[in-house]
Amino acid sequence: MEIDRVNAVSDDWLALRRALWPETTEAGHRADMAAMVADPARYAVFFSRDDRGVVGFAEASLRTDYVNGCLQSPVVFLEGIFVAPQARRRGVAAALIEAVGDWARGKGVRELASDALIDNLDSHAMHRAVGFSETDRVVYFRKEI
Numbered sequence: 001m002e003i004d005r006v007n008a009v010s011d012d013w014l015a016l017r018r019a020l021w022p023e024t025t026e027a028g029h030r031a032d033m034a035a036m037v038a039d040p041a042r043y044a045v046f047f048s049r050d051d052r053g054v055v056g057f058a059e060a061s062l063r064t065d066y067v068n069g070c071l072q073s074p075v076v077f078l079e080g081i082f083v084a085p086q087a088r089r090r091g092v093a094a095a096l097i098e099a100v101g102d103w104a105r106g107k108g109v110r111e112l113a114s115d116a117l118i119d120n121l122d123s124h125a126m127h128r129a130v131g132f133s134e135t136d137r138v139v140y141f142r143k144e145i
């Protein structure tokens, strides 16, 4: 398995994003990817490859706003992570998060933050297994005005 940093928009990246965030339009994904590659000081994207190609990705951002549960600022936030079903439970997510951690440490950042939906128990288990600890649970609200 190889981990490499992504520096260009690609169909592989689009396919992984669509799998993780199917509610976002293709135009939305393309705009997000373009913004990320245009600002490599703030965003980092990593692919995991095996002999059949790209099997997973992680996106991270440097966050200077307050991030729930964190003790320092800035922190690096794991914005998204996805591993193709056939490649799961082989350490791909752990390796991607290690790469995110290396990128963060290289910036002098000492905390990684992340989130997961309340019912995504696989993700909770993965986060704990790679060293995250749970800090908070929140409920989002909206109101038409």
Ligand SMILES: CC(C)(COP(=O)(O)OP(=O)(O)OC[C@H]1O[C@@H](n2cnc3c(N)ncnc32)[C@H](O)[C@@H]1OP(=O)(O)O)[C@@H](O)C(=O)NCCC(=O)NCCS
Binding pocket: 020, 080, 081, 082, 083, 084, 087, 088, 089, 090, 091, 092, 093, 094, 095, 115, 116, 117, 120, 121, 122, 123, 125, 126, 127, 129, 130
């Ligand atoms: C969550 C996800 C990224 C994990 O990827 P992965 O490559 O399978 O994870 P790893 O193999 O690196 O797992 C590392 C450890 O995390 C834990 N873990 C991972 N998946 C788990 C699961 N489904 N159930 C229980 N524990 C799990 C295990 O302790 C595992 O080590 P082990 O396999 O030696 O027991 C993957 O299941 C996925 O893409 N899910 C759909 C997208 C998603 O939910 N993304 C996260 C959004 S917040």
